Structures are given as structure tokens and as C-alpha cells.
Amino acid sequence: MPVHDEPGADTGELAQALAVGSTDALAEIYRLWSSLVHTIALRSLGDPADAEDVTQQVFVSAWHGRHTFRPEHGSIQAWLVGITRHRIADLRTQRYRNHRNLQAVALESAATPPVTDDAEWAQRLLVVHELERMGDPRAAVIRMAFLEDRSHDDIAEALGLPLGTVKSHIRRGLLQLRERLKEVDRVSP
Structure with a gap:
């Protein structure tokens, strides 16, 4: 396989070689763009x-997903940058979940007065359950906005999401929670 001296070199052959499983092609792609990926990360x-x-x-993702690369849709470099953004988002989500879990354990162990009202307890459990059903990133955005009292800008930066997406998740998540609470109220005695 010819060695490419720069990322601007003919990468069509390199992409084809990667698609058919050439580890030499992967090594060359790593040599050409690993510093870019590392810098972004x-x-x-x-x-x-x-x-x-x-x-x-x-x-590793590029290797496993090599069959998904389409040169007609963009360069190898752009494809790698896209994968990088996804991996960064995954790591941020993992960090947030770890942080959230640690906070939950800390809150549970803190001396808080027990909830004596069964209806209030049930409603709290319902909200927790609905947030889990909602899934991330919407549930994470709701938790950060209301439990951690963080600004929309701060949430967008922390999760690597556009500000408009954060606001949409909050609006839709609150609507979803409200509807679910209404459903429970309708069937409760």
C-alpha cells in the first residue's frame, strides 16, 4: 500500500482498503489523523x-464501522471527526451519570426527614420512574435544570448539546411529566 504523506493525499484507495479490512489502511489512517482526533478530544x-x-x-469504532464509511458523503477526516464527537458525547454522558449516581447516594445518606405522606412518596417515585423511562439526554437535561439548578447554557456546554436542543428537551420533558402525572391523578382514588 502506498504511504500518504499528508491528509490531502488520495484517500479513496485508503478508504477502499479499510472497507475490505486492511489493517495497514487502519494504521495509515491512524498515522494521518490520530493527532487531529486527540486534539479535538x-x-x-x-x-x-x-x-x-x-x-x-x-x-476502534472506525475499524468496526468501516463498512459504513461512504467517500461520496465526505472525507475520512470528516468521518473520524463525527465519530470523535459521538465518543466525546458518550464520555460526557457517562461522567454525568457517575456524578448523578454519586449525588443520589450522598443525598440518600444525608439526614433528611422521611416522607410520611404516601401520596407524596408515590409522586416522587413516579417522577423518578418517568425520568428513567425518558432516557438520556432528555432526562439528564431535566435533572440538571431542576435538581441541580443549572442554567440552559451550562447544561448545553456540559452535555455538548446545542442550546436549542437543551430548551426543547426541557419543554418536551416537562410536558411528558405533566401528562403522566395527570394520567395517574385520573386513575387514583
Whole structure:
């Protein structure tokens, strides 16, 4: 396989070789674009160890998803940047979940007065259940906005989402919760 000296070189042959499973092609793609992937990850995450992990995950994902690359839709470089953004978002989501779980454990262990009203307890459980059913990122956005009292801008930055998407998740999530609470009220004695 010819060696490409720069990312602007003919990558069509390189893409075809990767698609048919050439590990040499993967090695060449890594040589050409690993520093770009690492730089994006480092700037987004701020942690060199996380950036290294994301870089490795990107190229593993590229290998496993090599059959999905379509040169007519964009360059290898653009494809790798897209994979990088997804891996960064995955890591941020994982970080958030870990943080949320630690906070939940801390809140449970704190001395809080027990809920004595069964209806209030049931309603709290329902909200928790509905947030779990909602799934991320919507549930994460709702938790960050209302339980952590974070601004829309802060949530967008923390989760790597556009501001409009954060606002839409909040609006739709609250509507979903309201409808579910209304349903429960209708069937409750």
C-alpha cells in the first residue's frame, strides 16, 4: 500500500482498503489523523487521559464501522471527526451519570426527614420512574435544570448539546411529566 504523506493525499484507495479490512489502511489512517482526533478530544474534555481513551475508541469504532464509511458523503477526516464527537458525547454522558449516581447516594445518606405522606412518596417515585423511562439526554437535561439548578447554557456546554436542543428537551420533558402525572391523578382514588 502506498504511504500518504499528508491528509490531502488520495484517500479513496485508503478508504477502499479499510472497507475490505486492511489493517495497514487502519494504521495509515491512524498515522494521518490520530493527532487531529486527540486534539479535538483534549480540547473538548480537558483531560489528557480521557483524550487518549477517546482517541483509541474512535479508531476502534472506525475499524468496526468501516463498512459504513461512504467517500461520496465526505472525507475520512470528516468521518473520524463525527465519530470523535459521538465518543466525546458518550464520555460526557457517562461522567454525568457517575456524578448523578454519586449525588443520589450522598443525598440518600444525608439526614433528611422521611416522607410520611404516601401520596407524596408515590409522586416522587413516579417522577423518578418517568425520568428513567425518558432516557438520556432528555432526562439528564431535566435533572440538571431542576435538581441541580443549572442554567440552559451550562447544561448545553456540559452535555455538548446545542442550546436549542437543551430548551426543547426541557419543554418536551416537562410536558411528558405533566401528562403522566395527570394520567395517574385520573386513575387514583
